[in-house]
Amino acid sequence: DTEVTQTPKHLVMGMTNKKSLKCEQHMGHRAMYWYKQKAKKPPELMFVYSYEKLSINESVPSRFSPECPNSSLLNLHLHALQPEDSALYLCASSHGQGGRQPQHFGDGTRLSIL
Amino acid sequence: AQSVTQPDIHITVSEGASLELRCNYSYGATPYLFWYVQSPGQGLQLLLKYFSGDTLVQGIKGFEAEFKRSQSSFNLRKPSVHWSDAAEYFCAVGSRLNTDKLIFGTGTRLQVFP
Numbered sequence: 001d002t003e004v005t006q007t008p009k010h011l012v013m014g015m016t017n018k019k020s021l022k023c024e025q026h027m028g029h030r031a032m033y034w035y036k037q038k039a040k041k042p043p044e045l046m047f048v049y050s051y052e053k054l055s056i057n058e059s060v061p062s063r064f065s066p067e068c069p070n071s072s073l074l075n076l077h078l079h080a081l082q083p084e085d086s087a088l089y090l091c092a093s094s095h096g097q098g099g100r101q102p103q104h105f106g107d108g109t110r111l112s113i114l
Numbered sequence: 115a116q117s118v119t120q121p122d123i124h125i126t127v128s129e130g131a132s133l134e135l136r137c138n139y140s141y142g143a144t145p146y147l148f149w150y151v152q153s154p155g156q157g158l159q160l161l162l163k164y165f166s167g168d169t170l171v172q173g174i175k176g177f178e179a180e181f182k183r184s185q186s187s188f189n190l191r192k193p194s195v196h197w198s199d200a201a202e203y204f205c206a207v208g209s210r211l212n213t214d215k216l217i218f219g220t221g222t223r224l225q226v227f228p
Contacts, residue, residue, distance in 0.1 A: 031214060033214070040221075041220070041221075042204055042219065042221055043204075048214045048215075055214065056214055090157055092157075102148055102163050103160075104160065105150075105157035106157050107155075107157040
């Protein structure tokens with residue numbers, strides 16, 4: 001079992017819908033990450049939160065909106081997505097100590113855009 | 115530019131055979147090095163990591179990896195493969211300066227025949 005929990009596991013939405021992906025960890029980690037992974041590809045970093053502040057935004061379209069309500073929770077709000085946004089969305093967390101601590105990944109949310 | 119190369123897209127081995135997955139990196143300094151494994155429909159699980167010190171590192175599930183600075187390599191090995199090892203394997207490097215960004219290789223898909 002993973003220590004990073006993501007919900008829902010699967011999500012199907014239309015291009016006009018608004019939905020949110022949720023991620024939770026209780027390891028005391030202070031850095032949390034969103035990745036996008038297309039089939040047969042490595043994960044691509046989207047956002048990083050460090051101590052609940054957005055520290056990295058990899059030029060992600062504004063239809064993806066991250067939120068970190070507290071040190072244990074990370075959300076990704078979705079609005080007006082495109083079919084090409086269909087992918088596995090992975091959340092990860094780490095102690096954030098200068099990159100020395102590895103990232104721990106959740107099992108992801110598989111998103112399908114109709 | 116920083117990069118990670120996994121030359122083998124797909125490897126097939128028989129159960130019980132030895133395994134070596136290759137990883138080469140291009141980096142200005144010694145990076146942090148990681149191997150992750152991803153089973154179908156799952157997130158990424160950390161197998162092992164190298165930060166400094168002993169260049170032969172042991173990981174979970176009987177895996178080990180050797181850091182060779184002269185070859186800029188961090189190859190993953192296992193002496194006897196089990197059918198449950200069939201998965202996608204990603205090598206990744208992390209910067210000692212830019213703390214939160216991992217650079218992933220393109221992955222190697224391992225298939226195991228009985």
